[in-house]
Amino acid sequence: MPASPSPPLPLLKRTPPGLWTALVWVVAAVQPIVEYVLMPPRQEYSLSYPRDGLDSLTAQALLALAFLVVLTGSALLRRQTAVAYGLVIVGTIISSVAWRQDEVVPPQFLGVDVALCYVTATRPRRTANIATAGTLGVLVGYLVLRRATGGESGTASEPFVALTVIIAWLIGNSVYQARAHTAELHARAAAQAITAERLRIAREMHDTVAHSIGIIALQAGAAARVVDTQPARAREAMVTVEQVGRETLAGLRRMLGALRQADQEQEPSTRDQEPTDHDQGHAQAPLRPAVGLADLERLAATTTIAGVRVEVWWQGKRRPLPADIDLAAFRIVQEAVTNVVRHAAVDHCQVKVEYREDELIVEVVDRGKGSGTNTTHTHTGFGLVGMRERIALLDGRFTAGPHPEGGFRVTARLPVPAAAGAEPAAKAGAR
Numbered sequence: 001m002p003a004s005p006s007p008p009l010p011l012l013k014r015t016p017p018g019l020w021t022a023l024v025w026v027v028a029a030v031q032p033i034v035e036y037v038l039m040p041p042r043q044e045y046s047l048s049y050p051r052d053g054l055d056s057l058t059a060q061a062l063l064a065l066a067f068l069v070v071l072t073g074s075a076l077l078r079r080q081t082a083v084a085y086g087l088v089i090v091g092t093i094i095s096s097v098a099w100r101q102d103e104v105v106p107p108q109f110l111g112v113d114v115a116l117c118y119v120t121a122t123r124p125r126r127t128a129n130i131a132t133a134g135t136l137g138v139l140v141g142y143l144v145l146r147r148a149t150g151g152e153s154g155t156a157s158e159p160f161v162a163l164t165v166i167i168a169w170l171i172g173n174s175v176y177q178a179r180a181h182t183a184e185l186h187a188r189a190a191a192q193a194i195t196a197e198r199l200r201i202a203r204e205m206h207d208t209v210a211h212s213i214g215i216i217a218l219q220a221g222a223a224a225r226v227v228d229t230q231p232a233r234a235r236e237a238m239v240t241v242e243q244v245g246r247e248t249l250a251g252l253r254r255m256l257g258a259l260r261q262a263d264q265e266q267e268p269s270t271r272d273q274e275p276t277d278h279d280q281g282h283a284q285a286p287l288r289p290a291v292g293l294a295d296l297e298r299l300a301a302t303t304t305i306a307g308v309r310v311e312v313w314w315q316g317k318r319r320p321l322p323a324d325i326d327l328a329a330f331r332i333v334q335e336a337v338t339n340v341v342r343h344a345a346v347d348h349c350q351v352k353v354e355y356r357e358d359e360l361i362v363e364v365v366d367r368g369k370g371s372g373t374n375t376t377h378t379h380t381g382f383g384l385v386g387m388r389e390r391i392a393l394l395d396g397r398f399t400a401g402p403h404p405e406g407g408f409r410v411t412a413r414l415p416v417p418a419a420a421g422a423e424p425a426a427k428a429g430a431r
Contacts, residue, residue, distance in 0.1 A: 017118040022074035025111025053099045062098035066091045081123055085131055088115045102146050104139060109161050113168040120172025132169045136162055197386040216241050247322050292326035299334060308341045309348040316355030325414050328390050329362045335387055336364035336410040344368030360414045367407040
């Protein structure tokens, strides 16, 4: 339900990884050109970037090719990560060839480290490990080639660069593990929420069935007592029994398939206890009528006391509904209104109940300032998931999201069987 809009992501997270790779690599590549080639001659000089290193057309062409290859790899980094990472390494090697370098210059390799960090953080372990091993192999190749040609002098830079590669892998691997752990927690929480909602629906269905069976028992007993003296009344009572029985059976068929798995998990510990608990409950307490849309006015009054005025609008011809549909519609309104009170920061909301020929439409709209479509999912125990699960069990349609005119809207469409409406009659007979 609505709440304060989520803050935008920091700039560092909104910037594409390829842009970071290209930016770091280009800065490292342009800096020596400006400092050692374009700037006036100074006493300082660089062995890695000689002033005449780019005088030849071949060197200039190779350096331009290196820029093109690296920028192409940076652009493809998100879509074709493996190929893009290979292009970044190839472009770095071409750059060293253009400068006639026989060793790896650490600043130029920082772009490769940025790309490797992204690969490790977002791709499978095998891909990340191959990329890391390939990068270290390139460094070893530089070192071996220089030793083989007798060009080794002083302290080699490759071990230092290899250390930056390992650090990039460690950072990316930490991000990968954190994401995997978060995804596992979300999946586990979602599964638990769905299972809890199914079990809650099963308990409510049990209450509805118990209520219906109680009505059947009362009507059957009344019919047995007056069958000889008042046959018309006995016939009416048995018709009520038939209607309530058919309605309850239809509700069971609609829910049983979706609830069977959760019911089987609960079955070993509860099957032996349910008959005793059921009998004791009916022996100790009278039958309780199930909640439904008839309780909306009471819900509206309670919510008004809580500080949010609820306007209930009825459209279409009101008629009796099957107990499971009536209960589901009430629960959807109850959950949506509760979330309005908690998160919408408004003083009123509208509830519309529309009776159509073949369906029931329930809509809850508020004009709150919140617009986060995931607020309920994030802060209220997967409320939207629970409502969607409940509607799905009845083959209905559920939508929830920001309202075009501001605020938040929850809509549920429940199919209504053609012959619906024995419950009120059964209640009247039970009294």
